Every structure is written in C-alpha cells, then in structure tokens.
Amino acid sequence: MTPKPLLRLLMLGAALTAAGCATPVAPSGPQSASCESGAVRLTQDFSTAPDYACERTDDAAFKLTVLPEDPDINPSPWYAFDLHTERASEAQVALDYPDYRHRYQPRIEIEDGHWVALPDDAVMVSEDRQNAVLSLEIGPGATRIGAQEVISLADRAMWRTAFADRTGMTRRVIGESRQGRPIEALSRPAASPGAPLIIILGGQHPPEVPGVLGLRAFLDALFGAEANTSVLDGYQWLILPDLNPDGVEHGHWRHNAGGLDLNRDWGPFTQPETAAAFAAIQAQIANGHAPYLLLDFHATRRDVLYTPPDAAELTPFAFSEDWIALIEEEWSGTEPAFDRGPSHNVGMPTSKTWFADTYAAPGVTVEYGDDTDRDRITALSQTAARALARYLDEAQTVSAE
Template sequence: MNVKPVLSTLALLGAAGFLGACATPSTELADCAQGDVRLTQDFSGSPAYACTRTGPAAFQLAVAPESAPINPSPWFAFDLEAERETGVSVQLDYGEYEHRYRPEINHGDGIWAALPDTAVRLEAGDSVAVISVDIGPGIVRIAGQEVFGVEDRAQWRAEFAARNGLTRQTIGQSIDRQPVEALSRSASAQNAPLIVILGGQHPPEVTGVLGLRAFLETLLGSASGDNPLDLYEWLIIPDLNPDGVDRGHWRQNLGRMDLNRDWGPFTQPETAAVLAELETRVSEGQVPFLMLDFHSTHRDVLYTPPDDLGLSPDNFAADWIAILNGIWPGEGEAFARGPGHNPDLPTSKTWFATRFGAPGITVEFGDETDRGRIMMLAQTAAQALRIYLEDAQAENEAAGFLPPGNARPD
C-alpha cells in the first residue's frame, strides 16, 4: 500500500480528529445503514448520494453533482462499518461523468493512505469505479482525498490565529448561516498596501487546503523582529464555501453557484461578504496590492496575469516566480505558469486585476501531487514572497520612500 506522509502533515497543520460533525441520514440511505455491514454518509464533507445495497457487503452509490452543468469533480466520502472482518464492495456510478479522485482510506488513526491500484476497478469508460476493501471489525472512512469538514477547518483557523496573533472576524454568513470568517494582521501604519489570501471556494480541492495551510504557516509563523510583513495589511479567508464543504459538493455553494464565477456579479452571500470587506478597507485608505487564491487541479500551476497587463506592482508574477525557482530545492521548475487575463470570466484573479489594477494569482496544486511535494511547494512559495517583500522594502528605503502609508515617524 502506498501510504502518503499525511500524518505528519496533518499534525503540523493542526488537523482535527477523524470523525466530523454528524447529521441525520436521509431515508434513501436507511437500508445501507443497517445490517452487519453498513455504509453511511453522515459526517461533514460527505455527500448524501442515493445508496443501494446490492448484497450483504456490497453497495452502489449514485455519484451525482449538486447541479449541472458543472466542472467534473466527482467527490465521494463515506464510512464503512462491519461487525467482523469482511470484504466489502462499493460501486461508484458517476453517470455521465468519469472517475477523477484516487480513493484514500482512513482507519481512524489519523493516517490517510491511497488505496492500492488493485482495490479500484474502472468500468464503462471510467464512468463506474468499483472499490473492494477488507474491513472490520469497526469503522473505516473512504474518500476521494483527505476529508476536512467544517469543524476541522474552524479549529484550524482558531489555532492558527492564536499561534500567530491574528484577529478573527466573521465578515458574513453563508446561505445556511455558517460563518464566513476572515483572519487579519494589521500593518504598522495606516493606509497600507493590502494582501488578500483566499481558499476553499471549491469543496473537494483538498490539495489546495494543504497548500494554503503550509503557505500561511511558513509565511506568518516565523514573523519576528524588523519584519517586512508589518508594512502590509493581511486579509485571509481560508474557507469561503462552508456550505459546499459541509455537504460534499463538487463545486458550488447552496445557491448552486460556482463561487469562483461570481466575482463581479457578487450574487452569493459568501462573495458579497468579501466584496463588502474589501470596499470597507479601501474606503479606510488601504491599497489592494496582491491577491492569492488557492485551488487544486490536475497539475501544479500558477495562473497569473500577463506581464504586460500594466498592473502594480509591475511584473510581480514574473519576479515572484523567478525568486521561487531560484530557491526551489527540487528538480526543474516548482510550478508551471499559465499567464492569462480572461476579462469575460468572473474569477477572483480577473476581478481583482480589473477592479484594483493589482495582480491576482490562482495557486493550483495537483490532485495527486505527493503531500511532501505540496509542503515543499507551499513553503518555497511563501519564502519567495517574503524575499520579494524584503527586497521591495530595501529598494524603497534606498530610494527614500516606503510603500503608501508606511512612512516611519520622525
């Protein structure tokens, strides 16, 4: 079995316990939830797919999106429980979609491990996946990737903020009245440049969660002394789509909206909350400087503005990436780069560049990127940003000025 080094990663990132918050199973799941071998979907991060028992230890899940059309991210997460050791089969029927996420298993000990290739059989042009595992006695959790439910995410935010002296603020509520929480760090003077860091727009993008947490731990966890970070305001919103996470959605919030297609329209309470917070800060004199938005896709890539778009700071993406590659301890380049603007696509990066004339960058980690590589990528990216800010501070001081609002008192 190919066991990923997730235990140490989760310990470092402050992950919570194995079981998430429970909810009442739907009546569709009643048959699957009874008997000597049971399949349940009653924790935060698990979808409520229609479940059919096809044998004493065999089940079928109809893996369907929250709405269509949709980005094909067919997420799954469920618990299996048996009174004694037994072999269990679970068929994932994706309908018109195809298998994407390689299943992982958690025996309740904090370790997530990828199931071996022999445990997963693809059929019908990859639109059906049959998972075969030996379990029991007890409970195991199987999911597309590690599960981070809303309680785990709230616990991480609280612990991270406490460790690093960040202020926690509820800036809005989701449709289901869950908090949209921001973490902030104030500059040493008023009217400072503002750096915004986002995450959690798309529920199953777990590698983006791991990358975001490692990035923030590295960037802010070592802040001390004469710190260039003090010259900037920091607004961090790690979990923008709590409803979608809670229900195991593929992509959307409860309003059936891909939140990363709502930057400009701002029809959803989650994105509208971020807009209101940004407008308040700008009205108070803060100057938007940079947005980083963390996601997952099929590869490690940075989607950046083109270098000739005329944004300020000038050539940020090229300069940051050059620093990143210069200190990258691995082979080749750390991330691929995909420059583009797409003004007709209402994503966070495009809106931020259009609205404020400042760079917005989407930071993407691959679905199956090794967890150790994710840590190294995120840590190196954070170190590169810190170096960039230090260099900018030195250049400004040499030129006789500092970023707006950060002039030192006489």
C-alpha cells in the same frame, strides 16, 4: 473516528473480470436491503458527505450513484462515506458516474487525521471511466473513505482558531453563508497606516482539498515561528480561508447553497459569501490600504499558477514573473515547482480577474494537483511563501530608496 491499525487492502483478483471491467461482484443477497443496516453498512451522515443514492448489491457490497448538486457543472465528482462492521470483513463499493468520469484516487483514513491513497490494485476503473470499484478489507468500527481527505467544518474552525492563536492574528466573522454559517476572516495589521493590502483566499470549491492543505502550509511558513516580521509589518493582511462552508458541509462538487460557483461571482457579488468578502476588502480600502496582491488557493489536475500576463499594466509590474523566478531559486526539486498558465480569463468573473480589472493589481490562482504527494504540497507551499517574503522584502527596499 477512533484510531485504527493500517487496513490491509485487497487485490481485486477474481472480484473483477480478466478484462479489467469495473463491475461489482455478482450479488448473492437481496437487492432491496438498506445500505445502513446489516453486518457491513455504508453511511453518508457526516459533514462533507453527499447524500448519494446507495444500493446494496451483496452482503458487503454497495453501489453509489455519483451525481453533482446541479447540472452543467465542473467535473469534480466528490464522494465520502463510512463503512461499518463489527468484525474484519471484505467490502466493495462501486462508484457509478452516469454523466461524468472518475477523477479522484480514493483516500482512506487509517487513524484520526492521517490519510493515505488506496493503491492502484485496490481500485479498478472501467475504460470509459464512468465506473470504479473499490475493494478492501475493513477492521471493526468505522472506516472513512473520501475522494480526498475529509476536512469538516469543525476541523476548519479548529484550524483557524489554532492558527490565529499561534500567529497573533485577529479572527472575526464578516458575514454568513446562504444557509447562515459564519464566514470568518483572519487579519494581521500593518505597522503603519496606508500600508498595501494583500488578500489570501481559499475554500471556494469544496473538493479541492489539496488547495486547503497548500494554503495552510503556505500560511504556516509565511507567518510561523521563522517569519520575517519586519517584512510582514509592511503590509495589511486579509485572509479568508473557508469561503464556501455550505458547499463543504453538503459535499458539493463546486457550488454554494445558491447553486453558483463562487469563483464565477466576483464582480456581480450576487451570493452572500462573495458579497461578504467584497465588503471586507472595501473596508480595508476605506481605511487607506490600497490593494496590492490577491492569492486564491485551489486544486486541479496539476501544480500550476494561473497568472496575469507579464505585459499586463498592473502594479506591481510583472509580479508573477518575479515571484516565480524566486520560487525556482528556492526550490530544491529537480523538476520545476509549478507550471504556469498566464491567462487573464477575460470576461470571466473569477477572483483574480476581478481583482486585476478593478484595482490594476495582480491576482494569482495557486493550484495543486489532485494527486500531488502531500509532502510535495507542503514543500511547494513553504517554498512559495519564502519566495513571497523575499519579494516583499525587496519591494520594500526599493520603495524606501
């Protein structure tokens, strides 16, 4: 997409009833017209865009029926689409959720890679949250809208390459997704044999873009120009940033192409993506690196760390309590950095539960809020990375004594 000036967002005003009902403007044109033709068009033909049923309700008004890839799914109603026009035009898009509720505040790309949330007065949501209407003015060309920032598979591959180049990490393909897309790992070897293994995961659930942003900022802070290399050298690092490429490509809410939530397949390993991750971990263990820590990055409705209970008999003992204390020491905000949910998810095959049950080592799910300010996500991630480096430094000092 080409750079464009900041788009002027419209007050809905007369477009909606005084009661605040999220109903599209009454149609004045033919109902059967294609969404992909006309002076104003709506398309869903790019990486990460679902293929929702689209109905044109007026010359510049559309309705998308937002449904998941599979039934009985976590309610993460993702959407992404482009609006096209040759001249400035007012446009309106209704999101209809037959069985779910509007969750994500829409975001708009105002230039390549620069996204902002639509203001509240540009989005009207019905009381039952099963309908939402977006109203805005678009400029000539293509305007991209998404439930979160759109980060395509190509964007993700470019980031991995650039990150590996600037940090000296090794990139390698460890397997393929169900549809044959590569699963790529980044790794950094320890300075000596037998160093403990730290695993960092991301990208299991496609709409959880704040988790992608948080993971990137965390890795940049941990391994970037100001990294404490002597601390990093004491550990073997395995990083899997984009574990569900098929789900990302097709705009899935949750699942891979096999119709499964990958974060419910740790232990069974029935899917090629999780099987590839397990094989990569086992290869590190076979080379003498004992599992020490797993961090899995996600997004939910708030900033929270899902941790094992402090009393769990894991090594290192009470890691989460100690790490969180260091985060709070480093954190400059007036409110706590993260909430905490000490839960083991007994009987649930999530990555963190499987890791703790299998290796008696802590697994932590790092969650960022859907609507958390992006600068706050960066600050949280940088703080968490500094705190982890401090923790690992202190752990090395204790083990050397």
